[in-house]
Amino acid sequence: MNSLRAKDFMIYDLTFVFENDAVEDVVEILNKTSFPGVCVVDSDLKVVGFVGEEDIIRACLPSYFNLLQTAAFLPDTNLFIKNLKKIAHEPVGKYATKPVTTVKPDDTLLYIADMIMRKDFKIIPVVDDNNVLLGYVTRISVLESAVRRELTVEER
């Protein structure tokens, strides 16, 4: 079967940050690239972490936040902003997710779609056999290539 693979629909973009980049700089990169998250790499372009919008948001909320039903119970509504200011200059490596879930260029659309559904990923890094960053697959790139794909006779 001629199944679609990551290499057919990935975005060949090498946007990355380093562990010691400041949180505020990473927020700016996410804003300008419209990526929901980016890889943290070492000096060899190997993926060592991943930092997404959610990681930064979570870092600004109190640890008991998940136990609350709504944000209305937060003692101070400015808490989030205050916390974000506090961590703005800190190295992003502190808030990155490790280890990182990655895919390979030859992984199939089905495999990646399954991963996105089960783990609620918005963007997944694509790496080579040495864990070197090659690009990203996003939800929309998966959806778009799935929509365009012709069904085989058996699948119909």
Added chain:
Amino acid sequence: MDILAVCLNPALDREFVIDNFSLDKLNVVPNEKNMMTPGGKGVNVAVILSKYGIKTVTVGFLGGHVGNVLLAELRKTSPLISTSFLRISSETRENIAIADTVNHTLTEINSEGPTVSEEDIKNFIKRYEVLVQKVKTVVISGSIPKGVPTFIYGELTKIAKKYHKTVFWEARDEIISESIKIAFPDVLKYDMRRSEKILGKFLSSEQEYIQAAKDFIKQGANLVILSYKTIYDFVATADGVWKFSPNVEIDHSYLLGSGDSFVAAMVYAQLNGKCCIDMARFGYAAAVAKASYMGKEPPSLKQIEEYLGNITIERVE
């Protein structure tokens, strides 16, 4: 990844074909006559190389809405082009050309381009140093945005040399003369479209061009290409100096993109084991092939091979 294409000042090229274009009136352009293509010399080289099956990573400064459009268009071009632009706050430049095929006019509106901060340059160099280690060859080509020092080519080459990479330059004199104080590229090609100066001086006689090419070799370049009267080139290596001329008539209005084809074809030749004068020969054939028709589309490898027979190479030193 084979090549790192450095395009510090990319541009979105917009072409409108408007016959009987008139000032002070409404000119309506149908969608198919309104083209939007990623540009800037380094980007052009990456696009041409992708047509020859070569993988590149393209880097530079990119910003604003124009930057986003450029990136979207570049991503559509080929999966062989990876991008890793440093995003800046200032808007990427846009080159608008209005071609009128009835009255034979070309009206151009080029935006001045963005300003890059010192912080951006620092961040760019940090990322460049990681990416440069992953490629065989670095091509640095084209203009630089405001805020970036003219010696940046030298800085980037010094880093590439630390990792023993082959480095190509195509740039204008202000950049070359400041950058060679820091480091020399392996292949030095002068962009003389706007000015025929070499190291601040206007050269006139063939002898002066030959001497200038020889001097660059003595100082550290392996291959030097100085264009002469637009369609000729003086090419120097450690073995001597040659004058390249076309055997075919060159229409000057078809020269668009021939410089980028020259560079891309030399990079292709180098990756395929050609050296020195043979690299330049392949590049020149590509440039002449490109000048045989209108448009930005690069010549195919087959066309370049054919055009190797349409050029004359004469040893002058």
